[in-house]
Amino acid sequence: MKNMLEELTIDLNKCKEVAKAIRSLTLRLDTFTDPNYYPPKNEDPDLVANYFFFMVAIDHRTGVQSKPFKGIIDGRTYEGSDLLYRLGMLKYKEDPEFFTTDRMRNITTEEVTKWLSVRKPNYMTIRDPETRAMLLRDAAIKLEELYSGKALNIFKGKDVGLWLRRLSEFLAYSDPVAKKSFLLIKFLERRGLIPKVRDEELRVPVDNHLTRIAFRLGIVIPDEEIINYIRLGREVSYYTDIFIRLIVREAYSIICVKAGIRPTYLDDLLWSLGRTCCTIDRPVCLYGCDRKECNTRNILGGCNKKCIFMDICSVAGSKKALEIREHTKINTWYY
Numbered sequence: 001m002k003n004m005l006e007e008l009t010i011d012l013n014k015c016k017e018v019a020k021a022i023r024s025l026t027l028r029l030d031t032f033t034d035p036n037y038y039p040p041k042n043e044d045p046d047l048v049a050n051y052f053f054f055m056v057a058i059d060h061r062t063g064v065q066s067k068p069f070k071g072i073i074d075g076r077t078y079e080g081s082d083l084l085y086r087l088g089m090l091k092y093k094e095d096p097e098f099f100t101t102d103r104m105r106n107i108t109t110e111e112v113t114k115w116l117s118v119r120k121p122n123y124m125t126i127r128d129p130e131t132r133a134m135l136l137r138d139a140a141i142k143l144e145e146l147y148s149g150k151a152l153n154i155f156k157g158k159d160v161g162l163w164l165r166r167l168s169e170f171l172a173y174s175d176p177v178a179k180k181s182f183l184l185i186k187f188l189e190r191r192g193l194i195p196k197v198r199d200e201e202l203r204v205p206v207d208n209h210l211t212r213i214a215f216r217l218g219i220v221i222p223d224e225e226i227i228n229y230i231r232l233g234r235e236v237s238y239y240t241d242i243f244i245r246l247i248v249r250e251a252y253s254i255i256c257v258k259a260g261i262r263p264t265y266l267d268d269l270l271w272s273l274g275r276t277c278c279t280i281d282r283p284v285c286l287y288g289c290d291r292k293e294c295n296t297r298n299i300l301g302g303c304n305k306k307c308i309f310m311d312i313c314s315v316a317g318s319k320k321a322l323e324i325r326e327h328t329k330i331n332t333w334y335y
Contacts, residue, residue: 008247009221015251017312018219019258022266025308028299030268032190037085039092046150049193051099053151055088056184057139057172058132060333065280069126071118080275084126087116101149104140109133131333135172142170155194160185160201175334177245179205186264202263204252206245207335209274210267212326214248216278218314219255226327233328241329272296277307280325285316 032038039048062080063069070079078086091098098104112133116126126132146169147153154166167173167181175181182205188194204210214220215230222230226244229236236244252270256263272295277284289305297303307316315321 007223007226008244009223010247010251010254011218011221012254014218014312014314015254016258018217018309019255021309021312022255022259022261022269025269025300027265027269028301029265030190030299032187035089037082037089038187038191039089045193046152047096047099048191049151049188050149051088051092051096052184052187052191053143053154054099054104054136054139055085056180056187057135057170058333059084059180059183060335061127063127067124069124071124072120073118083118084116087118091115101140101144104136105144107133107136107140112136135333138171152188152193155188158195158197160197172333176242177206177249177334178203179207179245179335181205182264183267186267189264199256199262203249204256204263204267204270205335206249206252207271208326208329209278210252210270211245211248212280212324213270213274213278214251215324215326216283216313216315216321217309219251220248222327227324230325230327231323235328235330241327241332241334244327245335269296269299272299273307281322283307283321285310285313286319286321 033041039051059081062084068079069083070077071083072078073083073086073090109130112129113125116129116132118124143149143151143154146166155163163185164178164181167178167184173181173184182203185194185197185202186205189197215222222244226236228234252266253263255261256266259266276291276294276296277289284305284307291297291305294303300308307313310316315324
């Protein structure tokens with residue numbers, strides 16, 4: 001590949017259009033207190049913070065496109081990160097002490113496999129339990145040695161830059177784009193467990209969903225070489241992946257400023273859109289929406305089963321939307 005600086009462009013005019021559309025919205029924000037996925041209110045703050053710390057550490061690529069991580073628990077179907085956090089909460093209710101450094105520092109692949117598996121409608125376990133076990137052990141050992149086993153100690157003071165540097169010491173949080181770090185900050189802040197962060201210190205946690213949306217909207221324009229990588233499903237290099245997501249993150253930061261919205265609030269909307277409306281192979285602009293339940297609808301307080309960016313998206317309603325997806329990065333635990 002040629003110089004990556006030549007391969008991606010932020011379209012400032014498109015960012016303004018997206019910001020204008022966002023300004024017209026009134027969002028219903030997630031409180032992260034749904035007991036299906038998160039510890040309920042009034043639980044011990046240290047236990048709650050540790051739950052989020054260890055769960056976010058393994059919150060990445062739960063399955064593959066051809067075989068998503070999906071299962072039925074108590075008659076309800078869960079998929080992807082929803083299933084991950086549902087299994088997390090079942091374990092928390094059964095044994096809250098599981099989310100302590102004493103337990104996590106010696107966790108094995110077999111334990112992770114048993115924990116993060118479902119049996120209905122068919123047996124399925126989470127992708128790559130070996131790596132997840134390794135990340136949990138690393139996180140537990142360092143949390144014990146550096147922060148007395150309490151995740152909240154990472155967030156002493158109000159210096160977000162210091163928080164990010166501390167988190168980067170953990171393998172799970174070592175992503176240069178800090179996707180998991182900003183996601184953890186979002187969870188803990190929304191739960192009132194850490195001081196509120198100034199808007200300008202926050203960034204959107206960029207994953208594959210947010211990258212796909214950025215490319216399709218046209219706020220970030222990849223050149224033909226990257227488009228060809230996407231079309232062919234070729235995996236990009238470590239550094240190309242980092243650079244792409246940094247550019248995407250910057251584009252969203254521009255939108256946040258112009259729209260006057262907190263990056264973590266925008267993330268609630270975009271992440272849900274990427275999972276329900278702007279999916280890889282069935283975007284609603286092409287195939288319509290047949291969902292009876294939809295988290296995006298909850299965030300928006302209702303919808304007309306049409307993407308909110310339909311009128312400004314660069315590929316809305318076009319088969320080109322199926323070609324414009326996120327880049328492929330298979331072996332990563334960053335997102």
